[in-house]
Amino acid sequence: MTKTLLIIGFVWPEPKSSAAGSRMMQLIAVFQSQNYKITFASPCAKTQNAFDLESENVNQESIALNDSSFDDFIKVLNPDVVVFDRFMMEEQFGWRVAEHCPKALRILDTEDLHGLRKGRQQAFKDGKPFDNSYLFSDTAKREIASIYRSDLSLIISEAEMEILQHHFKVDESLLLYLPFMIDSISKNDIKILPKFENREHFITIGNFLHEPNYNAVLYLKETIWPLIRKKTPQAKLHIYGAYATQKVSQLHNNKEGFLIKGFTEDVNAVMQMAKVCLAPIRFGAGLKGKLIDAMKNGTPCVTTRIGAEGMFGEMEANGFIEDNPLEFANHAIKLYEDADVWEASQSNGFQVVNNRFSQKQFQQIFTKAQENGIKQLTENRLNNFIGQMLQHQSMQSTKFMSRWIEEKNLRSSS
Structure with missing residues (x-):
């Protein structure tokens, strides 16, 4: 029946x-x-x-x-x-x-x-x-x-x-x-992902109709990204998300490496090209899809306690959890420059997906x-x-x- x-x-x-x-x-x-x-x-x-x-x-x-x-x-x-x-x-x-x-x-x-x-x-x-x-x-x-x-x-x-x-x-x-x-991440899935040396730049992603996402981008623009850019002047931040309004688009600045990319058809493709995901969420609830996308695609992340809430349990994060903007920036730079830290964080992410979101x-x-x-x-x-x-x-x-x-x-x- x-x-x-x-x-x-x-x-x-x-x-x-x-x-x-x-x-x-x-x-x-x-x-x-x-x-x-x-x-x-x-x-x-x-x-x-x-x-x-x-x-x-x-x-x-x-x-x-x-x-x-x-x-x-x-x-x-x-x-x-x-x-x-x-x-x-x-x-x-x-x-x-x-x-x-x-x-x-x-x-x-x-x-x-x-x-x-x-x-x-x-x-x-x-x-x-x-x-x-x-x-x-x-x-x-x-x-x-x-x-x-x-x-x-x-x-x-x-x-x-x-x-x-x-x-x-x-x-x-x-x-x-x-x-x-989430489907389990196999060893073969991991093998074909781009390695540390084949990735570049930072990424953040999120629907701009969701106020916590817009606020996080603004926080990056005004506070965190200048700190990162000062230490990594060649790096760029690629910002993806659906429904980018004029107030979002006007944050775009080539000179600062702060690039509003807007909607992407394939989040996996853009996430795999990036070296580090930034998610400085200052308010919100639920689980953050951007962190799941980052872990699935082997992209270590720096986020806040609100961003990490409910995500990792007793397991190690796929990067760092930090609310202080200066320390947030320092952790982002560490992931961006240190292959050993990056690879360990990536491995943590695979384990979190396979053990907590089966x-x-x-x-x-x-x-x-x-x-x-x-x-x-x-x-x-x-x-x-x-x-x-x-x-x-x-x-x-x-x-x-x-x-x-x-x-x-x-x-x-x-």
């Missing part, structure tokens, strides 16, 4: 533009390995970078916010599993799924904890230490409510698992640690969690009283706001 999956996407997947897009394609691959018939639906407009899901036998559907046409759509589809891409989609559509497909397993893919990321960003802007006054924000309240309303939430970072369980007291039965799922291992874990979730759906929901409470009509402000907007739209058009 064919199983049916509906994914409700905040945006259409762009695996060449963002780590979130790559993550979504990894999830789709897991469900395809279980022979699910998959439909991906989103209220967002497609960009030219959107992946052609139909080439992977995934049906694509556009859906409307605050519109009962979704009710008809989901009743016909009648999915066995629904995945919400970020808590905002669960807020918008979760109540409709619960009403019309009550037996569907509802999974929330958080991508990263938005409340954590936004709280850290606000603390950074305020020039204050991040504490619970920033963590327990309105965004966090909405996000935690979404986690409770879902049958299972996918958490990409061990650090975020810790925060959810210890700061927000979320029961571990509602959470599944599911990081990036595609085979986490695919099995996710598959088992889905199967158990479906089998124990009624029992699990009975044990989740807070989730039941948040589904109660007296708590459904999002539902009634949506109904009001729909009614208002209908009256306006008549």
Whole structure:
């Protein structure tokens, strides 16, 4: 019997533009390995970078916010599993799924904890230490409510698992640690990668619509890169990323070796040409896709504690973790000039990918969690009283706001 999956996407997947897009394609691959018939639906407009899901036998559907046409759509589809891409989609559509497909397993893919990321960003802007006054924000309240309303939430970072369980007291039965799922790096893969002597320059990469990435580039431009360039005057920094706006492009300076390259079709190719990856992330959450790309392609990295969060566990980093800008620059220069340090750091990266982000291992874990979730759906929901409470009509402000907007739209058009 064919199983049916509906994914409700905040945006259409762009695996060449963002780590979130790559993550979504990894999830789709897991469900395809279980022979699910998959439909991906989103209220967002497609960009030219959107992946052609139909080439992977995934049906694509556009859906409307605050519109009962979704009710008809989901009743016909009648999915066995629904995945919400970020808590905002669960807020918008979760109540409709619960009403019309009550037996569907509802999974929330958080991508990263938005409340954590936004709280850290606000603390950074305020020039204050991040504490619970920033963590327990309105965004966090909405996000935690979404986690409770879902049958299972996918958490990409061990650090975020810790925060959810210890700061927000979320029961571990509602959470599944599911990081990036990466193919193992073989000895043959390593053999064909460019060596230290065949690489040159520094690299950083990241979608510029993501504020932590733009901030990191600005930090490089104003503080870190001048320190590096002073000691390595021939070196250049190649900066890649989708959606480079005018304020990004105007940072380009040939004389300083600070080169805005913009979007790249092949992150692996540009990462393999570079000698060192720089990722001075000062706020954010989740796992950093740029560090995964660097490790996969044998490119040592210098990052911050925020950048490294949840990435290495007890293992050695593929380079250095440093928050002080002068020391950050010194470590970058060390990697750039010392082949022995560079090669040891590269080796660390291969081990991290193979031991902490095994595609085979986490695919099995996710598959088992889905199967158990479906089998124990009624029992699990009975044990989740807070989730039941948040589904109660007296708590459904999002539902009634949506109904009001729909009614208002209908009256306006008549």
